[in-house]
Amino acid sequence: MFSLPDVAAAAAGRLAAAHYDFFAGGADDERTLRANTDAFDRYRLRPRVLRGVGERDLTVTVLGQSLSMPVLIAPTAFHRLAHPDGEVGTARAAAAAGTVLVLSMAATQPVEQVAATGVRFWFQLYVQPDRAFTERLVRRVAAAGCGALVVTVDSPVFGRRRRDLRNGFLDLPAGLACENLRDPAGSGPPRAIGWEPGLNWDVLDWLRGITSLPIVLKGILHPADAVRAAERGVDAIIVSNHGGRQLDAAVTGIDALPAVVDAVGDRLPVLVDGGIRRGTDVLTALALGASAVAVGRPVLWGLAVAGADGVRQVLELLRDELDRAMALCGADRVAALGPDLVETVGR
Ligand SMILES: Cc1cc2nc3c(=O)[nH]c(=O)nc-3n(C[C@H](O)[C@H](O)[C@H](O)COP(=O)(O)O)c2cc1C
Numbered sequence: 001m002f003s004l005p006d007v008a009a010a011a012a013g014r015l016a017a018a019h020y021d022f023f024a025g026g027a028d029d030e031r032t033l034r035a036n037t038d039a040f041d042r043y044r045l046r047p048r049v050l051r052g053v054g055e056r057d058l059t060v061t062v063l064g065q066s067l068s069m070p071v072l073i074a075p076t077a078f079h080r081l082a083h084p085d086g087e088v089g090t091a092r093a094a095a096a097a098g099t100v101l102v103l104s105m106a107a108t109q110p111v112e113q114v115a116a117t118g119v120r121f122w123f124q125l126y127v128q129p130d131r132a133f134t135e136r137l138v139r140r141v142a143a144a145g146c147g148a149l150v151v152t153v154d155s156p157v158f159g160r161r162r163r164d165l166r167n168g169f170l171d172l173p174a175g176l177a178c179e180n181l182r183d184p185a186g187s188g189p190p191r192a193i194g195w196e197p198g199l200n201w202d203v204l205d206w207l208r209g210i211t212s213l214p215i216v217l218k219g220i221l222h223p224a225d226a227v228r229a230a231e232r233g234v235d236a237i238i239v240s241n242h243g244g245r246q247l248d249a250a251v252t253g254i255d256a257l258p259a260v261v262d263a264v265g266d267r268l269p270v271l272v273d274g275g276i277r278r279g280t281d282v283l284t285a286l287a288l289g290a291s292a293v294a295v296g297r298p299v300l301w302g303l304a305v306a307g308a309d310g311v312r313q314v315l316e317l318l319r320d321e322l323d324r325a326m327a328l329c330g331a332d333r334v335a336a337l338g339p340d341l342v343e344t345v346g347r
């Protein structure tokens with residue numbers, strides 16, 4: 001396997017069809033799902049030459065945390081559906097690669113077991129209608145050593161995924177559960193994730209009142225919302241359409257990124273996800289102003305193919321591709337990447 005598309009192809013043959021579809025699928029007509037990867041075809045790089053690129057330095061610092069490369073693991077549900085190693089396997093790979101795992105609230109292993117790998121992790125939260133339970137969960141993940149809360153804000157209701165409806169995939173198979181939704185923690189029955197259509201900006205004051213963890217908003221696409229986040233003192237944002245699984249016909253992250261970066265300036269770090277499959281995709285996002293990117297499905301495919309080792313391979317492929325792309329663009333460090341390197345075609 002020499003690229004992320006190779007890993008994805010290998011994973012397709014290893015998963016039960018309904019599980020593959022759950023991971024691969026998007027909302028409704030999957031226009032946004034397709035657009036996420038297609039979008040990168042409209043960006044072209046304008047490399048610089050003779051800049052003495054020597055050894056490239058891929059490190060970045062996000063929220064005061066130093067990463068060996070500007071690629072985080074996006075939160076995705078149900079890792080044990082992909083491989084018995086589950087989120088603990090993904091965590092081992094993230095730790096080995098020197099990057100951050102954003103652990104999904106729908107993880108199938110307890111946050112304490114993930115933390116025991118030594119990984120640096122952030123926790124993705126869907127604020128629950130039951131605020132007392134949400135508070136207990138936030139305290140639990142903070143006690144486990146979580147580095148930031150990633151509050152997903154693009155899901156007031158759950159997207160409609162026709163593959164899952166057709167396959168009758170509604171819930172985890174017996175033996176698997178959302179281990180961080182047990183209440184009381186660790187022992188009680190797992191709660192079902194509740195959606196909160198009434199959620200509004202006031203939730204940030206409530207969150208600030210219960211935790212001192214950095215707060216990241218995931219699922220921003222509109223520059224006005226990015227500005228609002230900055231004004232509210234949010235610590236970072238992730239420009240994302242949730243991998244095309246929520247609002248179909250939503251703009252892609254990479255297309256939304258420049259206006260968001262322009263609107264917030266350097267008031268807060270802007271991360272982006274969706275459709276990143278190549279080192280050149282990472283480079284494009286960084287050049288357009290992202291502080292780092294996150295990858296979702298490629299990690300699940302790596303996990304499905306070879307557990308923790310497969311995830312490690314995916315991360316190392318991306319690292320190697322980004323390193324080579326930076327060298328070929330004449331950039332010896334991430335800060336050397338700017339919008340002058342990127343041209344948009346066909347619009
Ligand atoms: C199977 C799957 C499960 C996901 N689960 C979550 C989740 O629990 N919470 C969340 O905020 N985002 C979730 N996402 C969205 C990802 O965090 C991320 O935004 C998206 O996958 C990035 O696009 P990519 O898969 O093209 O890299 C999920 C995505 C997938 C594919």
Ligand SMILES: O=C(O)C(=O)c1ccccc1
Binds near residue numbers: 193245
């Ligand atoms: O957020 C998602 O995309 C997702 O697939 C999911 C599924 C179950 C529980 C939580 C999230």
